[in-house]
Amino acid sequence: MTAVPVELGRPALARAARRRAALGRWPRWFAAAASLLLATALVLPLWSIRLVAPQYPEGLGMRIRVNTVTGVAPTDLDNINGLNHYIGMKPIHPDAIPELRYMPWIVAALALGGLLVALAGRRRGLVAWVVLYLAVAVAGLVDFWKWEYDYGHNLDMAHAIIKVPGMNYQPPLIGSKQLLNFTATSWPAAGGWMIALSLALAMGAVVLAFRGRREERPAS
Amino acid sequence: MTRETLKRTATAAFVTALAGTGLLLACRAGGPQPSLVMGDAASKVYVAPGSYDDYYAFMSGGFSGQVTVYGLPSGRLLKTIPVFSQFPENGFGYTEETKPLLQTTRGFIPWDDSHHPELSQTGGVPDGRWLFINANNTPRVARLDLTRFETDEILEIPNSAGGHASPFTTPDTKYIVSATRFSVPVPNTDVPIDSYRQNFRGTLSFITADQPGKMDIAFQILMPGYNYDLGHAGKGPSDGWFFFSSYNTEQAYTKQELNSSQNDKDYVAAVNYRRAEACVAEGKAKAVPVNYLHNYVDPSTRVAGSERKTSVRMLDPRDCTGLVYYLPTPKSPHGVDIDPTGEYIVASGKLATVIPVHSFSKMLKAIETQQVDTVVDGIPVLKYAATIAGEVQKPGLGPLHTEFDGKGYAYTSMFISSEIVKWKLGTWEVVDRMPVYYSVGHLMIPGGDSRKPWGQYVVSLNKITKDRYLPTGPELAQSAQLIDISGDKMKMLLDFPTAGEPHYAQALPASLIRERQVKFFRLADATGPDVTRSEAEGGIRRTGKRVDVKMIAIRSHFAPDNLEGIQVGDTVYFHVTNIDQDWDIVHGFAVMGAQNANMVIPPGETRTIKWVPQAPAVYPFYCTDFCSALHQEMSGYARVSPAGSSVPLTANVSPRAASQVARMEKLPAPAPAGAGQ
Numbered sequence: 084m085t086a087v088p089v090e091l092g093r094p095a096l097a098r099a100a101r102r103r104a105a106l107g108r109w110p111r112w113f114a115a116a117a118s119l120l121l122a123t124a125l126v127l128p129l130w131s132i133r134l135v136a137p138q139y140p141e142g143l144g145m146r147i148r149v150n151t152v153t154g155v156a157p158t159d160l161d162n163i164n165g166l167n168h169y170i171g172m173k174p175i176h177p178d179a180i181p182e183l184r185y186m187p188w189i190v191a192a193l194a195l196g197g198l199l200v201a202l203a204g205r206r207r208g209l210v211a212w213v214v215l216y217l218a219v220a221v222a223g224l225v226d227f228w229k230w231e232y233d234y235g236h237n238l239d240m241a242h243a244i245i246k247v248p249g250m251n252y253q254p255p256l257i258g259s260k261q262l263l264n265f266t267a268t269s270w271p272a273a274g275g276w277m278i279a280l281s282l283a284l285a286m287g288a289v290v291l292a293f294r295g296r297r298e299e300r301p302a303s
Numbered sequence: 304m305t306r307e308t309l310k311r312t313a314t315a316a317f318v319t320a321l322a323g324t325g326l327l328l329a330c331r332a333g334g335p336q337p338s339l340v341m342g343d344a345a346s347k348v349y350v351a352p353g354s355y356d357d358y359y360a361f362m363s364g365g366f367s368g369q370v371t372v373y374g375l376p377s378g379r380l381l382k383t384i385p386v387f388s389q390f391p392e393n394g395f396g397y398t399e400e401t402k403p404l405l406q407t408t409r410g411f412i413p414w415d416d417s418h419h420p421e422l423s424q425t426g427g428v429p430d431g432r433w434l435f436i437n438a439n440n441t442p443r444v445a446r447l448d449l450t451r452f453e454t455d456e457i458l459e460i461p462n463s464a465g466g467h468a469s470p471f472t473t474p475d476t477k478y479i480v481s482a483t484r485f486s487v488p489v490p491n492t493d494v495p496i497d498s499y500r501q502n503f504r505g506t507l508s509f510i511t512a513d514q515p516g517k518m519d520i521a522f523q524i525l526m527p528g529y530n531y532d533l534g535h536a537g538k539g540p541s542d543g544w545f546f547f548s549s550y551n552t553e554q555a556y557t558k559q560e561l562n563s564s565q566n567d568k569d570y571v572a573a574v575n576y577r578r579a580e581a582c583v584a585e586g587k588a589k590a591v592p593v594n595y596l597h598n599y600v601d602p603s604t605r606v607a608g609s610e611r612k613t614s615v616r617m618l619d620p621r622d623c624t625g626l627v628y629y630l631p632t633p634k635s636p637h638g639v640d641i642d643p644t645g646e647y648i649v650a651s652g653k654l655a656t657v658i659p660v661h662s663f664s665k666m667l668k669a670i671e672t673q674q675v676d677t678v679v680d681g682i683p684v685l686k687y688a689a690t691i692a693g694e695v696q697k698p699g700l701g702p703l704h705t706e707f708d709g710k711g712y713a714y715t716s717m718f719i720s721s722e723i724v725k726w727k728l729g730t731w732e733v734v735d736r737m738p739v740y741y742s743v744g745h746l747m748i749p750g751g752d753s754r755k756p757w758g759q760y761v762v763s764l765n766k767i768t769k770d771r772y773l774p775t776g777p778e779l780a781q782s783a784q785l786i787d788i789s790g791d792k793m794k795m796l797l798d799f800p801t802a803g804e805p806h807y808a809q810a811l812p813a814s815l816i817r818e819r820q821v822k823f824f825r826l827a828d829a830t831g832p833d834v835t836r837s838e839a840e841g842g843i844r845r846t847g848k849r850v851d852v853k854m855i856a857i858r859s860h861f862a863p864d865n866l867e868g869i870q871v872g873d874t875v876y877f878h879v880t881n882i883d884q885d886w887d888i889v890h891g892f893a894v895m896g897a898q899n900a901n902m903v904i905p906p907g908e909t910r911t912i913k914w915v916p917q918a919p920a921v922y923p924f925y926c927t928d929f930c931s932a933l934h935q936e937m938s939g940y941a942r943v944s945p946a947g948s949s950v951p952l953t954a955n956v957s958p959r960a961a962s963q964v965a966r967m968e969k970l971p972a973p974a975p976a977g978a979g980q
Binding site for chain 2: 136137138140141242244245246247248263264
């Protein structure tokens with residue numbers, strides 16, 4: 084009995100396992116591209132909320148960025164806060180939203196993580212990264228919705244001037260809603276779309292990683 | 304990894320993104336407003352050159368203090384009538400004849416804020432005799448004569464501030480009213496502001512208005528210190544009553560935006576003014592010492608003067624039972640409007656979600672059956688359920704004012720949702736809506752607050768124009784929109800910019816005014832102290848440091864036109880009579896360097912402008928209103944010498960005047976006064 088098969092077989096199996104765990108060219112490119120797209124969200128606005136009323140045909144708008152909330156026009160946020168005082172909504176101050184302090188770090192870490200995954204080329208790493216990415220994305224949306232709920236429902240009725248029984252002023256996450264004389268329309272902005280594309284690419288990378296294994300099996 | 308897989312994955316991602324974008328475009332709100340103008344709107348507002356408009360519309364100037372006159376349906380500006388503000392365009396408030404109109408007990412006030420034009424009525428229908436308008440800042444009311452489109456009379460309102468609920472008329476113009484939007488201490492002395500509840504009061508003033516030159520305060524009613532916002536008289540069955548909206552029943556005196564908006568209901572005050580007359584006749588009113596001015600133009604001399612008044616009769620509802628009742632009304636009511644039948648009292652709570660309508664007959668029954676919630680300072684507060692006839696549900700946001708078409712419909716302006724809402728009296732159902740641009744305040748149907756509305760148009764008086772016209776910097780015009788209401792559905796016809804802020808407007812058929820216009824003042828009837836009837840009567844006279852120049856203006860010269868002997872330190876009065884006796888031959892007069900305005904002198908009129916020359920020089924004066932072919936030649940010179948100069952005081956007359964003098968000298972007596980000293 085020689086040890087040949089064993090000696091021959093172990094490295095071969097290990098090589099095969101490594102081949103299965105290693106990522107092919109395309110998944111790595113996808114992950115890298117997804118990371119870079121995600122990184123653009125550090126500078127591009129993620130979400131926009133637009134308010135149009137008869138007396139505001141030009142509309143007022145807010146852009147939610149990874150680290151702040153700004154007006155579409157420089158004065159928009161102040162004007163929105165000025166109007167909101169009639170209904171007792173608390174003023175929207177980016178400083179009062181702690182998430183905006185963590186978010187840039189989370190996004191940067193995720194982007195960096197994706198690049199590392201692409202460099203390392205390990206499938207397990209890719210899967211872990213994509214799962215984390217998805218979790219963060221969902222958590223982000225839930226958190227955003229909760230802030231919208233908070234602004235729209237927790238009104239200071241003692242200081243509200245216009246009080247409509249049963250009315251809340253929560254803007255929609257996506258889509259349009261009539262809030263008194265304003266139509267509020269909420270949609271992802273450029274950064275949001277970049278993240279959507281980035282997520283699609285990241286998931287595409289996973290799909291390709293597993294496809295690649297199946298395709299490679301007959302060859303091995 | 305195959306190319307195909309790659310392609311499939313990339314396509315999936317791309318399609319997802321594309322679908323999202325498509326959804327975005329499909330759902331995007333806003334964008335440019337659709338045009339609401341339909342069909343032959345242009346032909347409905349086109350008034351051909353040389354043709355007349357069907358209606359005169361009188362719009363308040365708001366912070367301009369004036370009244371503007373527009374033609375409807377064209378929306379053409381016909382005239383600005385100065386009322387509470389000086390008007391350098393024609394010299395109103397600058398000429399010696401008109402300055403007394405702007406006098407108050409606080410001195411000469413060059414400006415005010417005019418809010419509500421109100422046409423005089425006969426039998427509850429606009430009659431075209433006069434237009435009244437209020438001053439909001441320093442409370443006053445003015446009468447404008449509609450044969451001359453001029454301000455004739457201004458009455459100051461004592462014990463008042465924020466004269467906003469004014470000058471609404473009773474059906475025969477027996478009274479117009481003025482009420483306090485800002486309660487103040489009565490009498491007004493320097494009490495602490497936080498003593499508001501003890502010291503601050505509202506007053507409702509009833510002003511006799513049916514005799515020109517004789518406006519006066521018949522009586523005032525002392526009210527709780529709320530803000531009395533608007534008012535309208537009853538008519539038909541409710542004749543003899545007056546209704547005022549009030550807010551700030553919270554009696555807030557700081558941060559009123561919030562603190563005056565707390566109560567679910569404020570009040571409409573229903574005032575039985577026949578009862579007030581009876582109480583006054585019974586001696587139940589107290590004579591309160593006050594000071595206020597009554598300014599009016601003497602119709603024979605055409606010169607304004609002021610008389611000081613020192614007392615008003617003040618009625619306290621506690622001393623006159625049945626004088627005032629409060630009707631609870633939701634959320635800071637603004638407009639209070641009575642329908643043409645006189646039965647319905649529409650009160651628009653500007654923060655309310657419904658438009659409540661009170662019934663006059665139910666109100667009488669509630670009074671009879673003592674449906675009283677509580678009593679405030681002698682004023683019974685009736686139960687809401689006992690007086691309410693109905694509520695218009697979901698009318699829109701921010702109802703302010705209601706006018707009527709006389710066909711059973713009411714039209715309410717909605718400030719926040721920026722629309723006019725048409726609803727049916729009796730069923731209270733909304734039947735039509737028209738978006739307006741933007742933020743309508745008042746709306747106006749010709750005669751729409753009277754017994755017989757001319758229900759052809761509604762005019763929306765909008766506060767904000769934004770992108771409606773070519774932009775003109777940060778300060779934009781406000782606007783009016785003309786809407787056809789002759790059919791079932793409102794039809795937008797026309798936008799036109801307006802002057803100042805037209806809070807309210809009134810309109811009536813042109814035929815009620817057009818034929819009664821004064822075309823010129825007959826010189827033969829002129830009795831003013833400074834009239835110069837002919838060229839030969841002109842001259843110059845010194846009285847100490849005062850120099851009076853009497854001058855005529857006629858196409859195309861002044862006489863005299865050379866003045867000498869005026870000295871630095873003199874005050875010169877130019878009394879200029881336009882002796883042309885022809886329609887629309889108007890002359891103007893201005894002197895170089897005068898710290899004053901020009902004056903425009905209609906034919907047959909005499910106007911006086913004051914000039915205090917500052918330095919020795921020769922000063923040209925000239926006609927400012929292009930009057931004739933040789934208008935450019937219509938000028939003259941005034942020579943000013945140093946104080947103490949020996950230059951004799953002289954005034955020439957023109958060669959034509961000299962020949963006239965010569966002609967007249969050939970006649971027997973009386974010899975005309977010669978030119979010169």
